[in-house]
Amino acid sequence: MRAIWYDTQGPAEDVLTLGEVDTPEPGPGEVCVWMHASGVNPSDVKTRSGLRGAMAVRRQIPHSDGAGVIKKIGEGVDPARIGERVWVHNAAFRREGGTCAEVCVVPAEWAHPLPDTVSFEQGACLGIPAMTAHRALFCGGRLAGKSVLVTGGAGAVGEMAIQLARWGRAGRIIATASGPEKAAIALAAGADEVVNYRQQDVAEAVRAATGEEGVDLIVEVEFGANLEASAKALKPHGVVASYASTGEPAPRLPFYDLMFLNARIQTVFVYTLTEAQRAAAVHDITAALEAGALTPRVAGVWDLEDTATAHAAVEAGDMIGTVVVRV
Numbered sequence: 001m002r003a004i005w006y007d008t009q010g011p012a013e014d015v016l017t018l019g020e021v022d023t024p025e026p027g028p029g030e031v032c033v034w035m036h037a038s039g040v041n042p043s044d045v046k047t048r049s050g051l052r053g054a055m056a057v058r059r060q061i062p063h064s065d066g067a068g069v070i071k072k073i074g075e076g077v078d079p080a081r082i083g084e085r086v087w088v089h090n091a092a093f094r095r096e097g098g099t100c101a102e103v104c105v106v107p108a109e110w111a112h113p114l115p116d117t118v119s120f121e122q123g124a125c126l127g128i129p130a131m132t133a134h135r136a137l138f139c140g141g142r143l144a145g146k147s148v149l150v151t152g153g154a155g156a157v158g159e160m161a162i163q164l165a166r167w168g169r170a171g172r173i174i175a176t177a178s179g180p181e182k183a184a185i186a187l188a189a190g191a192d193e194v195v196n197y198r199q200q201d202v203a204e205a206v207r208a209a210t211g212e213e214g215v216d217l218i219v220e221v222e223f224g225a226n227l228e229a230s231a232k233a234l235k236p237h238g239v240v241a242s243y244a245s246t247g248e249p250a251p252r253l254p255f256y257d258l259m260f261l262n263a264r265i266q267t268v269f270v271y272t273l274t275e276a277q278r279a280a281a282v283h284d285i286t287a288a289l290e291a292g293a294l295t296p297r298v299a300g301v302w303d304l305e306d307t308a309t310a311h312a313a314v315e316a317g318d319m320i321g322t323v324v325v326r327v
Helices: 043-047 128-139 155-168 179-187 202-209 223-233 255-260 275-290 303-316
Strands: 002-005 018-019 028-041 065-073 083-088 103-107 112-114 149-151 173-177 191-194 213-220 234-242 265-266 298-303 320-327
Touching: 002 202, 002 303, 018 298, 018 303, 028 303, 043 298, 043 303, 065 103, 112 275, 128 213, 128 234, 128 275, 149 155, 155 173, 155 179, 155 213, 155 275, 173 179, 173 202, 179 191, 191 202, 202 223, 213 223, 223 234, 265 320, 298 303, 303 320
Parallel strands: 149 173, 149 213, 173 191, 213 234, 234 265, 298 320
Antiparallel strands: 002 018, 028 065, 028 103, 028 320, 065 083, 083 112
């Protein structure tokens, strides 16, 4: 089969190789997915570049997310799954066989039915962003009636968090964005209000929008840099659920400000969710997709031969949505 791989870390144009590799076969409990689309997430390019530490495998076929059709099954898997359209996640996390190949083998429970109304390209956008958004939103239980602040509301995670919050019957949804274009995306996703964090004081704007109460939950894209504002924008017994802190990876914690609120800090690392957390995410994501309440945004599609260019697009940081490689 054709695949992209790398056996050393570095710049995409230097280390990514396109060629023929052996087609994998499913083992017990596994499914063999003929891939149609492969999602490129920031974690994929960070792993390839070495920013996430040394390689965990000898040779890496990249990308954890993707979508395709099950063509073969291993022992113990329901034969009825053959021919099923699916989206997959976690394929490349500490495993050699990611989704940037014509065929990908994953445990059957990592391949989830993809509604016919959702394209393969959209399906490839689901794994990391949608499951991260879901865990951040529902880490404290039911969302109905709660007020939510989504920072980076036009990002891949942020936009899906807004959509899932609306689907989950959240009360008031506030998002932050850097300008009018991204504000429009957050509003279209279902935000009630958008704060321009470059022009406004986020904490003041959030408190004004909530009658000085603050929000129950913050879905946080930049934990360290926004921590001071988060402590001011959070309601007593509120939760900050964060999935990144790129700008300040070792932030100073305003402990007493948070303690006086009885606040909770919840980190989100989607690769190591428990089985129950993963099952809840898949259930709700599927329901939202079927209801038309969740629409993944495809930032752009590149051919397999242009995977290095797709990685460069992610690294540039100016794409809105998820970059996809057509397999």
